[in-house]
Amino acid sequence: MKLQDTRITPSKLQLLDTHVCLAFAGLNADARILVDKARLEAQSHKLTVEDPASIEYMTKYVAGVQQRYTQSGGVRPFGISTLIVGFDNGSKVPR
Template sequence: MASGYDRALSVFSPDGHVFQVEYALEAVKRVIWKLHRYLRRWRKGQGHRCSSCEKRSAMKLQDTRITPSKLCLLDNHVCLAFAGLNADARILVDKARLEAQSHRLTVEDPVTIEYITKYVAGVQQRYTQSGGVRPFGISTLIVGFDHGDNVPRLYQTEPSGIYSAW
C-alpha cells in the first residue's frame, strides 16, 4: 500500500522505504540468472570468463542475431551480466563503456574491476535521487581480471546503488 508515497523518488514511507527503488527491485526479481563458474587465465594471458543466463526459446519471426544479450563486454577484461529491464541496461552499459574508454585514454591503464563497479553503482544511486528520472530496474554482476593480476574479481550492484564484492 503505497498510498501516495510512490509518487516521488525522495519521499520515504513511514517505515523508511523508497517505493520507487522497491519497484526497481521487483523488475530484477522477475528475471532468473546465475553465474556458474569463472575460469582461470590461460598460459598466454588470455582471460576467459564463463557466465550463463537463462536462454529463452526464440519465436519464429525473431532475429536471434540482434536480440539483446544479458552479457555485455565493457572492456577487453571486464564483463557485465544483468537481470532486469533491457532498456535500462542499455543506458547503464553505454555509460560504463564510455567511462572505461575515458579512463583508458586519460590514465593509459585499463579500469580496475572495483573502479568500474563503483562507477556503475554511483550512476544507479544518482538515479534514485535525481528528478525527472526513475531508478534503474536492473541488478548487475561485474566480472573480470585486473590488469597484471591473475585473481578473478566479482562484484554485484543493486538498483539502489549498493555494491558488494563476492
C-alpha cells in the first residue's frame, strides 16, 4: 500500500487569518476557491474596520458564499463541508 506524498497533498486545514482556521472535507479545488474568498474578506475587514473579523462574521460570510453558489445559475454548489474554528479578539475561549 502506497502512502500519500505529504509534500504535494494539500492540507485539509487552512488558516484564514491569524485567529481563524477553516477545516474541510470534500473537493480540494472547491475548497481552494472558498478559502481564497474567505482570506480576502478577512483581510478586507481588517483593513476597513481595523479589527480582526470575528468568528461569527467569518462563519456568516462563508455560509453566504456557499448559499449564493447553491442558488445561482451557471455555477454548481461547492462539493465540500466546512468547519470554522478560532478565537475571538480578547477571548481565550475557542469558538
